Amino acid sequence: MKQYVIDELRPSDHETLKAYLDGHLESTGVSGLYHLRLPEDLLTDIQKAHDRCQPLYLALELGPDALACELLVRTDSCVRCDCMGYATPEQCKWAMETVDAVLDKLSLIH
Secondary structure: OOEEEEEOOOHHHHHHHHHHHHHHOEEOOOOOEEEEEOOHHHOOHHHHHOHHHOOOEEEEEEOOOEEEEEOEEEOOOOOOOOOOEEOOHHHHHHHHHHHHHHHHHOOOOO
């Protein structure tokens, strides 16, 4: 799995991130797992065409000492579809910049 990982989080970093993610992202019902929805303007043509698969997202997993952003575009509508797959370079860049912006906003970049 391709991922963007921020590791060596301190316990206080974990709690700060958890509070932020709980308040700003869609929870999956599984503790520490969140959906980071892809903006419409970053979707590929095939992703845009698949209305039934919307919303498309990347998974964020917050562990005790790490935050991992999977770089796999997913949907909850089906198990396999042509609109799913590894993120494009633009989607990867957006995901990393989004995670970094959250860390910066929360003053967690050390």
